[in-house]
Amino acid sequence: MPSTALGPSFSAVDVPSFSRQHIADVAAGRLAAARVPGFFDRAALETMTAALHRLPTVDYYPVRVAMTRFGPALNDYRTPQGALRADPYWQDAEASERMWREAGMDPDPAQVSLDVLGTAWGTKVTTATIGGRPAFVGMMREINSGTLLHYDDIHLEYPGGLFDQEIVSQLTYNAYLVVPDEGGGTRLWQHRWEASDDTHRQRYGYDPRVVDGCRQVTIAPGPGDALLFNPNHYHRVLPNGQGHERQRRITVTFFLGLTPAGDLVAWS
Secondary structure (H helix, E strand, O other), X not given: OOEEEOOOOOEEEEOOOOOHHHHHHHHHOOOOEEEEOOOOOHHHHHHHHHOHHHOOOEEEOXXXXXXXXXXXXXXXXXXXXXXXXXXXXXXXXXXXXXXHHHHOOOOOHHHHXXXXXXXXXXXXXXXXXXXXXXXXXXXXXXXXXXXXXXXOOHHHHOOOOOOOOOOOEEEEEEEEEEOOOOEOOEEEEEEEOOHHHHHHEEOOEEOHHHHOOOOEEEEOOOOOOEEEEOOOXXXXXXXXXXXXOOOOOEEEEEEEEEOOOOOEEEEO
């Protein structure tokens, strides 16, 4: 099993398939990331990418990232007080689910990924719910210019709680449908948010000094790869390479949450 080892609790491994142990190790922070190269084969990628034009996308330009995106992210519907702006979120979630079905993408990269992860875990991955309503799962993102340094933590984003399920650990899943010839990697640092970090806050991200001296690992994307990592660690997407006519990086992305009962739930 090849790995990029940076210490006993911070490494990225390439594996032939996800297992319950890989998911548990990433959730617990024993692994920084686990990747399955070629999770989707060439034929599946060609079918899925041919359907991308049928999905309406929106341009999204907060300070942290410039992207083209399909589907709502819960973070974008958060009030300054850490509550959900429910009406616009549910409206956009329902519209996105309808448009996803109408696009007729087959195989469905989000559903295939959820099914495989559920098989690996031993129980079906279900959708996180908010007041009994299932959240949207399966956002697609095109990020070509990279992102600012940041972390994702549902507990800090919604400190009063959001889901009907309690979340004890969080993971990010990315499936790469289109990758650039160069760049576009995910870089992780062995550091999680602490209060003193906010002296380096830059609105939607953080100054790189917040991770000075921390161990790091970079995972380069390959076509069809699937990646699991712990987003509580500071991370960023690196810019695509230059000098090529068209450099694109398109992923299907969602979060997984581990509950106290040992179930996995998903959201975007």
